[in-house]
Amino acid sequence: MNLPNSLTVSRIFLVPLLVVALLTKFKGHLILGVPKEIVGAAIFGLASLTDWLDGYLARRRKQITTLGQVIDPLADKLLTSAALISLVAMGLAPAWMVALIICREFAVTGLRSLAYARGVAVPASPLGKIKMGAQVVAVLALILSPGQPMLYLIGQAALWVVVVAALVSAVAYFRRFNSILSPRVADFPVEAQRIPSSSSSAPRSRPDAPRRSRSESAARTRSGRS
Secondary structure (H helix, E strand, O other), X not given: OOHHHHHHHHHHHHXXXXXXXXXXXXXXXEEOOEEHHHHHHHHHHHHHHHHHHHHHHHHHOOOOOHHHHHHHHHHHHHHHHHHHHHHXXXXXXXXXXXXXXXXXXXXXXXXXXXXXXXXXXXXXXXXXXXXXXXXXXXXXXXXXXXXXHHHHHHHHHHHHHHHHHHHHHHHHHHHHHHHHHOOOOOOOOOOOOOOOOHHHHOOOOOXXXXXXXXXXXXXXXXXXXX
16 A cells, blocks of 8 residues: 555544544543643644645655545545534534535535546536635634634634535536536537439440440541542
8 A cells, every 4th residue: 555545544544533532521621631622623633634645645656546536535524524523512513514514525425436437537626625625724713612712703604614615616516527427419410411322323324425436437437448
């Protein structure tokens, strides 16, 4: 397994650690003397860093593999879903917004896999990248928001940006997938052309040809007699 795929797999293993850090009730809300919110934010930040780093290394080192293309979006969805569901359980994010974001993520991932199975790669749109960036900001701000009203406002604002970007980019993705998976045959005007038949394709013999040949032979006979 190459380095980019190893980073992707490590991101998957960080998901349960993130859930444990955020939802387990530790004594004094401390993990080894560190507030659990800081530990959770550090785990999520590290996992998000590997999300960027594995793609960068795969492109730079030309180590893009089928395994990486399959597990990378899966790791992203697991991390995002775990973080957002944990925020709902902590009372820091509205459940309807989280459900909308997660449904969009898995729907787009499913359609991407279907398009990839047909040999078509669908790259992330610029709006999708904006959504991903706002999502990281929203999760980090909301994890650190207990006792910090300003961070809570930043997290809520970023979460609204995620919802809007998710809906708009989802519409663009579905239109693109529709054109890929259900291509329409264009109607081209076809001019009526006559197909030459076997009789018409053969050269027509001129009826006066044999007459000319007989007249020429008669003239030659007369000149020979004279």
